[in-house]
Amino acid sequence: xxxxxAPASLPPPRVCERARLSRDAxxxxxxxxxxxxxxxxCRPVCPAPAPKAANVDYYPTAAAAxxxxxxxxxxxxxxxxxxxxAWRRGDEAVARALKLIDQGFLADRPLSELAVRVHLGERQLxxxxxxxxxxxxxxxxxxxxxxxxxxxxxxxxxxxTEVALAAGFSSLRRFNAAFLExxxxxxxxxxxxxxxxxxxxxxxQPLVLRLGYRPPYDFAAMLDFLRGRxxxxxxxxxxxxYARVIGTPQQPxxxxxxxxxxxxxxxxxxxxLELHGAAPADxxxxxxxxxxxxxxxxxxxAIALALSADPRLRPLLRRRPGLRLPSGWDGFEIATxxxxxxxxxxxxxxxxxxxxxxRHGHVLASPLQPGLTHLFPAPDTLAGGDLDGLGLTxxxxxxxxxxxxxxxxxxxxxxxxxxxxxxxxxxxALPGVGPWTAHYLAxxxxxxxxxxPAEDLVLQKAxxxxxSRLTARQLRERAEAWRPWRAYxxxxxxxxxxxxxxxxxxx
Numbered sequence: 001x002x003x004x005x006a007p008a009s010l011p012p013p014r015v016c017e018r019a020r021l022s023r024d025a026x027x028x029x030x031x032x033x034x035x036x037x038x039x040x041x042c043r044p045v046c047p048a049p050a051p052k053a054a055n056v057d058y059y060p061t062a063a064a065a066x067x068x069x070x071x072x073x074x075x076x077x078x079x080x081x082x083x084x085x086a087w088r089r090g091d092e093a094v095a096r097a098l099k100l101i102d103q104g105f106l107a108d109r110p111l112s113e114l115a116v117r118v119h120l121g122e123r124q125l126x127x128x129x130x131x132x133x134x135x136x137x138x139x140x141x142x143x144x145x146x147x148x149x150x151x152x153x154x155x156x157x158x159x160x161t162e163v164a165l166a167a168g169f170s171s172l173r174r175f176n177a178a179f180l181e182x183x184x185x186x187x188x189x190x191x192x193x194x195x196x197x198x199x200x201x202x203x204x205q206p207l208v209l210r211l212g213y214r215p216p217y218d219f220a221a222m223l224d225f226l227r228g229r230x231x232x233x234x235x236x237x238x239x240x241x242y243a244r245v246i247g248t249p250q251q252p253x254x255x256x257x258x259x260x261x262x263x264x265x266x267x268x269x270x271x272x273l274e275l276h277g278a279a280p281a282d283x284x285x286x287x288x289x290x291x292x293x294x295x296x297x298x299x300x301x302a303i304a305l306a307l308s309a310d311p312r313l314r315p316l317l318r319r320r321p322g323l324r325l326p327s328g329w330d331g332f333e334i335a336t337x338x339x340x341x342x343x344x345x346x347x348x349x350x351x352x353x354x355x356x357x358x359r360h361g362h363v364l365a366s367p368l369q370p371g372l373t374h375l376f377p378a379p380d381t382l383a384g385g386d387l388d389g390l391g392l393t394x395x396x397x398x399x400x401x402x403x404x405x406x407x408x409x410x411x412x413x414x415x416x417x418x419x420x421x422x423x424x425x426x427x428x429a430l431p432g433v434g435p436w437t438a439h440y441l442a443x444x445x446x447x448x449x450x451x452x453p454a455e456d457l458v459l460q461k462a463x464x465x466x467x468s469r470l471t472a473r474q475l476r477e478r479a480e481a482w483r484p485w486r487a488y489x490x491x492x493x494x495x496x497x498x499x500x501x502x503x504x505x506x507x
Contacts, residue, residue, distance in 0.1 A: 009060045009084065009132055009133065010031055010058060010059070010060040010134075011027070011030060011031055011058075013058060015027075016031050016033070016044075016058045017053060017056075019031075019044045020033050020044050020050065020056070021050055023044060023045045023046070023047070024044060024045075025044075025045050025214065025215050025269050026214055026215060026300070026301055027044045027214075028043055028044055028045050028081050028082060028212065028214055028269065029043070029081035029082040029083060029084055029212070029214060029297075030044075030060075030084060030214075030299065031044065031058050031059065031060055032044075032058070032059045032060075032061070032062055032064075032065045032078060032081075033046070033051075033056055033057075033058060034056065034057045034058070034059055034065045034068065034070045035051045035055050035056060035070075036055050036056075036057065037051065037055045038051075039069065039070055039071060040070060040071055040072070040073050041059065041062070041065035041066070041070040041071070041072060041073065041078065042073040042075075042076050042078070043073070043076045043077075043078055043080075043081050045076060046073055046075060046076035047075065047076065048073070048075055048076070059134055060084065060132075060133060060134050061084060061133045061134055061135060061140070061143075062078045062079075062081070062143050062147060063133060063134065063135035063139045063140040063142075063143035063144070064133060064134025064135045065078075065134075066135070066139070066142075066143050066182060067134065067135040067136075067139050068134075071182070071183050071184060072147065072150065072183070074190075074193060077150075077151070077154070078147060079147035079148065079150050079151040080151070080210055080212040080270065081212055082212045082213050082214050082296055082297050083102075083291070083296075083297035084133075084297070084299075090420075090448070090449055090450060090484050091419040091420055091421075091450075093118045093119070093120050093125065093128060094128050094129060094132050094133070096117075096118045096416065096417045096418075096419070097114055097117075097118045097125060097129070097137060097417075098140070099416030099417065100114060100117060100118075100416050100417055101114070101137065101140055101141050101144065102144065102288050102416075103285060103288060103416060104145075104168050104284055104285070105117075105141075106137065106138065106141040107141075107145070107168035108170075111125070111126070111137055111138060114137060117417045118417050125137060142178070142182070143182075145167040145168045145169070145284070146167065146178065146179060146182055146183070148166070148167050148283075148284060148287070149163050149164070149166070149167035149169075149175070149179065149187070150183075150190065151209065151210075152166055152167070152209075152283070153187055153190050153191045154190070154191070155208065155209055155210065156207055156208070156209070158207070158280065160172065160175075160176075160187050160188060160191075162280040163175075163187065163280075164176075164187075165280045165281050166280040166281065166283040166284060167284065168284060175187070206274050206275060206276050207274070207275040207276075207278065207283075208272060208273065208274050208275075209272075209273045209275070209287065210260055210270045210271075210272065210273075211270055211271045211272075211273050211287070211290065211291060211294075211296055212269060212270045212296070213269055213270065213271065213294075213296040213297075213298075214269070214297075214298070214299060214300060214301075215269050215300075215322070216300055216321045216322030217269070217300075217322045217324065218320055218321075218322035218323050218324065219259055219271070219322075221320060221322070221323055221324075221495065222294060222295075222324055222326055223237055223239070223241070223242060225326045226242055226326060228346050228347075228350070229337070229346065229349075229350055230242075230350070231333075231337075231350065231353055231354050231357050231376070232354050232358075232371065233354070233357060233358060233361070233371070233372070233373045233374040234333075234357055234361065234372070234374050234375070234376050235372075236369070236370070236371040236372060240258050240259070241256055241257055241258030241259070241272075242256065242257045242258075243255065243256040243257075243369060243371075243372060244329060244372070245364070245368060245372050245373075245374065245375050245376075246278070246286070246329070247277060247278070247282075247375070248375070249362040249375060251277065251279060252277065252362075252364055252368065252375060253275065253276050253277025253278045253368070254276050254277065254368040254369060254372050255273060255274060255275050255276070255278070255286070255290070256273075256274040257271055257272070257273055257274075257290060257294060258271065258272045258274075259271060259272065260272045271290075271294060271296065273287065273290055276368065277368070289329060292327050292447045293326070293327045293328065293329055293447070294324065294326070294327075295324035295325045295326065295327065295447060298324055298325065298449075298488075300321060300322060302485075303449075303485045303488050304317050304321065306482065306483075306484075306485050307482055307485055307488060307489055307492075309481065310481060310482065310489075312463055312465065313482075313489055313492060313493075316492040316493070316495070316496055317492065320492065320495065323488070323491055323492055323495060324491075325443065325447055325449065325487050325488060325491055326444070326491070327443070327444055327445065327446070327447040328444045328445060330376060330445075331413075331414035331441070331445035331446075332376075332378070332379050332403070332404070332407060333376045334441060334444045334445040335403050335407075335441055335445065336353060336356065336382070336400055336403070337349060337350075337353045338437050338440050338441055338444070339396060339399045339400055339403065339432065339433070339437065340352045340353050340356070340392065340396060340400070341353075342396070342436075342437065351391075352390060352391050352392060355390045355391065356377070356382075356387065356390055356392075356400075357374055357376050357377065358374065359390065360377040360381050360382060360385050361374035361375050361376050361377045362374060362375040362377070379403075379404035379405075379407045379408050380404070380408060381404075382400060382401060382404040383401055383404040383405045383408060384401070385401065385404075387400060387401070395432060396432070398431070398432065399430075399431065399432030399433065402430055402431055402432065403430060403433070406430055411426065411429075411430070412426045412427050412430065413426075414445050414446060416446075418446075420442055420448055420450055420451060423438065423441075423442055423446065423448075424438040424439060424442065427441060434455070435453070435454070435455055436453045436454075436455040436456060439451045439452055439453040439454075440453050442487075443487045443490065448487060449484055449485050449486075449487050449488065450483055450484045450485065450486050450487060451486065451487045451490075452476070452479055452482075452486040452487065452489075452490060453490070454472040454473075454475045454476045454479070455472045456490075457469075458493075458494060458497050459475060459490060459493055459494070460472070460475055461497070462493040462494070462496060462497045463475060463478060463493065
């Protein structure tokens with residue numbers, strides 16, 4: 001097996017060694033252990049007997065381990081490891097390229113086009129990937145889709161042809177050849193070796209997938225946030241999970257996200273995604289959106305290390321170490337709600353947005369589940385829609401229609417390759433959309449870790465915590481030390497302020 005230079009994102013060897021020996025789930029996905037004597041690479045939480053240190057190499061990503069010739073462990077299943085969030089978030093070119101790769105960009109387009117989208121030369125982009133992640137972009141893409149295929153083969157009863165389609169392969173022949181070359185077994189052979197404790201016969205309906213995260217994770221707080229904003233007919237949030245309508249009027253479906261029931265060997269650090277009516281070709285995009293929505297690739301240790309230096313945030317981080325950044329399912333839905341929610345309470349914004357969804361959303365022929373009756377309206381529906389009688393001011397209604405039109409003509413969007421500054425500038429140029437709304441959208445629609453709505457009144461009062469109030473400028477200056485995780489500071493401060501009466505959509 002060939003060795004690659006240790007990239008900057010790899011933890012120090014002594015840290016990797018301690019985490020491997022203690023099976024520390026906080027490091028799951030932050031590095032992978034490759035055993036030269038077996039040719040296998042594992043997660044730090046692998047339950048197999050620990051190999052001798054002399055036989056072990058460490059790699060920052062699964063793609064780096066596979067580029068060096070190692071195969072994924074069938075026991076700890078590297079496909080379940082959470083992503084290395086530091087390289088999939090923020091404005092670095094590598095992060096923006098990874099977001100596009102996670103959306104399947106390289107499935108049908110060349111590397112040169114990816115480089116153009118992130119404003120780099122092809123050679124420079126390849127060099128950055130090898131330096132930071134230990135593998136070239138094409139290698140990262142190949143590993144990602146093969147590991148996703150491996151999960152589908154192991155956890156679902158989808159036919160192999162549909163697994164190939166879901167993983168982004170244009171033909172079954174190419175899928176079989178790539179899988180055999182990388183893993184030295186055919187896809188059907190892997191399925192025969194599926195773990196006995198989860199028999200395939202029991203997994204035909206619904207489609208259930210395990211989505212791993214790095215602990216700690218405060219799932220109850222995530223549900224609390226989503227519950228207060230859930231749109232009747234479109235979403236349902238109960239004590240155990242979140243459900244919503246997805247898909248199109250032609251092919252509607254629904255999903256539910258809950259906690260993965262207990263487990264051993266670190267496998268309980270996961271959410272349970274239940275899918276109904278999803279087309280195989282959409283599975284990868286759905287999983288990527290759910291992972292972003294529930295912030296499953298965050299690294300709580302890195303975030304706490306950066307934010308706990310501030311005495312105002314330190315006790316909040318100790319109190320809720322697993323608080324994550326809650327995003328939304330659909331960018332236009334979040335944008336509509338954000339505009340409607342300007343200067344009104346969370347409850348009022350929810351009521352008004354629900355009225356809009358009930359009037360203009362697509363009504364399903366029959367409820368998919370109790371409470372799931374509508375698809376949220378698309379931009380082309382609201383661009384010229386009649387919004388009178390909903391309780392919206394004339395200005396708010398005009399802004400909603402303006403946003404829908406701007407999305408349709410391409411002036412704004414939710415493209416993964418945008419920087420935060422570019423996103424905020426484009427959205428702030430729209431009538432009725434200011435910096436507060438633009439940063440709120442960056443948080444809730446993009447899941448951007450450094451979005452910061454400094455104009456938020458709740459934040460301006462929450463930071464001093466003594467009854468005084470900072471100006472937006474003072475708040476920005478204070479928050480400079482929180483970069484690149486300012487959005488997490490926002491969530492902690494909003495959560496801390498929840499005991500006080502809420503006056504804005506963000507509270």
